[in-house]
Amino acid sequence: MNELTPESRVTAAPDALAPAPRRGARAEAPLAGLALPGAPLSGATRYPWGSSTLLLRDDRTSVRRLEVAPGASVPPTMQGRHGLQWLVVEGRAIMTIGGRAFECATDESRHIPAGMVRSLHNPARTGLVVLEIGAGDGIEGLRPAGLAVAGDDSTHNDLRRATAAAHAAPRARAIRVVHVYKTFLPDSVGGLENAIAQMADSTRRLGIEPRVVSVSTAAEQPAVAHYRSTVHYRYAQTLSLASNAMSLALLRDFGRHLAWADVVHYHFPWPFADLLHLAWRVRRPSIVTYHSDIVRQRKLLAMYRPLMDRFLARVDRIVATSPNYLQTSEVLQRYRAKTTVIPIGLEPSSYPASAPETLARWRRSVGEGFFLFIGVIRYYKGLHILLDALAGTPLPTVIVGSGPIEEELRRHAQRAGLRHVTFLGTVPEEDKAALLELCTAVVFPSHLRSEAFGVTLLEGAMFGKPLISSEIGTGTSYINVDGETGIVVPPGDPVALRAAMLRLSGDAALRERMGEAARRRFDALFSADRMALGYAQTYGELVSSAAARSP
Secondary structure, eight states: OEEEOOSSOOOOBSOTTSOOOOTTSOOOOTTOOOOOTTOOOOOEEEETTEEEEEEEEOSSOEEEEEEEOTTOEEEEEEOOSSOEEEEEEESOEEEEETTEEEEEOTTOEEEEOTTOEEEEEOOSSSOEEEEEEEOTTOSTTOOGGGGOSSOOHHHHHHHHHHHHHHHHSOOOOOEEEEEEOSOOTTTSOSHHHHHHHHHHHHHHTTTEEEEEEEEEOOTTSOSEEEETTEEEEEEEOOEEETTEEEOHHHHHHHHHHHHHOSEEEEEESOHHHHHHHHHTTOOSOEEEEEOOOOOSOHHHHHHHHHHHHHHHHHSSEEEESOHHHHHHOHHHHHTGGGEEEOOOOBOGGGSOOOOHHHHHHHHHHHOSSOEEEESOOOGGGOHHHHHHHHTTOOOOEEEEOOOTTHHHHHHHHHHTTOTTEEEEESOOHHHHHHHHHHOSEEEEOOOSTTOOSOHHHHHHHHTTOOEEEEOOSSTHHHHSOBTTTEEEEOTTOHHHHHHHHHHHHTOHHHHHHHHHHHHHHHHHHOBHHHHHHHHHHHHHHHHHHHHHHOO
16 A cells, blocks of 8 residues: 555545435435344445445444446545545555545555545546445444345455454544633633634534633633533633733643643634743644734734744644635735635534524514624724714614623713614623524624634624625625625725615615525535534644654
């Protein structure tokens, strides 16, 4: 078996072995079947690249026979929660696993760990036959005794070969990923914290085992907690300088998280994470999701830049959250060779359904047809611009969230006599979902590049709402396409913002058209599954490359 150098990175696609469901039918999992345990299944499913026949399936075990036409390729697919084995029965195969390509001849096999993107190519002019062997958490379910079933000699031979290959395969475990950021839910409720939670949840479904390490000022909270199913390690904050939370306890204990992890996933910017990486001389594969440039602290940036440059130079991979930010960030341009784009995605099912009584309560409180802002109330969110835009209009607007300048903005609204503006503070998830259902549009007036993406815009698109945002050269305009999913206005321009809000308020057909387009764009580009596929593939490539470098 020879390792090849892949010409390009694998781009993951939906499961290539899953036939398209009939119109109106519920899609089934690729291995779903109704055969009795241990019984061989007959009948091949045809694909453009060849055919797939499920030979054997029980509660723990499956064996497929893949017949790949000359020159054809089985498209890239993400391996799920358990590993499997590919065994060449006839012909010659090029197997690409986690970004590395291997040439395998007859009777050679290759193990595919959980969370790896895999594809299969037949480079020859003759047919290729490969057995795909899955055995759940282990291989004890695939035993020779289980092969004494009805079937022709060819099936028996395939199953015996599958048994031998599965018992020779190494046991795979999940790739362990530690996410490192200064805050996490529920200590701090913001778009970035929500994005980390969505990454952890969605990659877990692909066999990744995540944990989150953060600093916390919530002394009454436990040191180890769970958010949904993600383990969260909280370390007491020692001090904070210019929003840079630091913890001596985390600096001391970081090594034990490195010992556990296969991949260290940092979320930038957090200068203390740079210090952790360099102080511990991290040798584990490392990745940085670059959420934002440092915009406001220019004087401190001059002092921090040498540390930042050393950190970004030493990590293995950098991920930008939108092509817009990659194109407009001077910092990312310096590291473009190792930077990829994986947009943040959301899982709709992680948002609670609004109970009728909850919707009724909010209808009584704030009505319907209002404009909605959700977010941490910080200087770059542009809420002072929104309040100026609302002056002299009757447009009802609801502001959800808390933050450092909340009281200042409340006083601003009171001085301006904006009785149609309601500040709600932070609300529970079910209430947030209800407000997203009831609003007429989502308004997001962030005017500085510190707003690198805009998860609130994603939430609005997911709920099928038209969007209003500012053109700041970041991911906000990747989510919201002007004239298609909503309206994009110049930053810091209350007159343009007011005109956009009045236009949407007065045109129901336009709201409906843009809301539907926003949902379509969300489904196409911003699902949590799509994000998880990109990160799981990247984790697999980093682990595979590290293993190849090991002596």
